[in-house]
Amino acid sequence: MVYPVVVYGDPVLRKVAVDIPIGEDIIKLIEDMYETMYAADGMGLAAPQIGKSIRLFIVDATMVEDEPDLKEFKKVFINAQITEKAGEESLLEEGCLSIPNLRERIPRPDRIHLTWFDEKWQKHEAEFVGMQSRIIQHEYDHIEGKLFLDHLSPLRRKLLKGKLNDISRGEVDTTYRILAPLRK
Numbered sequence: 001m002v003y004p005v006v007v008y009g010d011p012v013l014r015k016v017a018v019d020i021p022i023g024e025d026i027i028k029l030i031e032d033m034y035e036t037m038y039a040a041d042g043m044g045l046a047a048p049q050i051g052k053s054i055r056l057f058i059v060d061a062t063m064v065e066d067e068p069d070l071k072e073f074k075k076v077f078i079n080a081q082i083t084e085k086a087g088e089e090s091l092l093e094e095g096c097l098s099i100p101n102l103r104e105r106i107p108r109p110d111r112i113h114l115t116w117f118d119e120k121w122q123k124h125e126a127e128f129v130g131m132q133s134r135i136i137q138h139e140y141d142h143i144e145g146k147l148f149l150d151h152l153s154p155l156r157r158k159l160l161k162g163k164l165n166d167i168s169r170g171e172v173d174t175t176y177r178i179l180a181p182l183r184k
Contacts, residue, residue, distance in 0.1 A: 006178075029047075091105045
């Protein structure tokens with residue numbers, strides 16, 4: 001099932017998501033999230049983006065041909081916790097399915113250490129670097145009630161206010177279904 005993507009202005013995007021009870025059957029939800037992400041041409045999707053305030057996100061960046069580190073980067077992250085951020089901070093352009101047609105250069109550290117469960121409830125702990133780290137941090141922000149806009153200066157956010165208001169009202173062109181909180 002393809003869910004509509006919740007867009008900027010919906011309160012669910014600002015809530016800190018709750019842990020999923022260990023062992024809960026969420027395979028169908030994960031399948032639906034992949035289907036939703038692919039329908040929107042995304043490379044990551046967090047549960048709050050489909051209106052569910054739980055600590056679940058998925059990534060699939062295998063289609064990025066010019067990044068060898070992403071060739072096999074397809075994972076499910078349940079109850080993830082970043083335990084460390086380190087390394088050089090770099091500025092790279094990011095976009096978000098919940099903030100359609102808006103891309104901004106966002107500073108992020110290039111290295112994180114993460115613990116999480118996969119879809120089989122196997123616990124993992126690993127370090128991620130470069131683009132893998134950036135993608136995870138972007139999706140992780142969603143389960144922490146944050147958006148990439150929060151990494152911008154107050155002046156830049158103010159300059160984007162009109163576009164963000166349009167998105168909240170659903171006055172934005174997308175190739176995927178959206179759920180706009182202020183749509184009339």
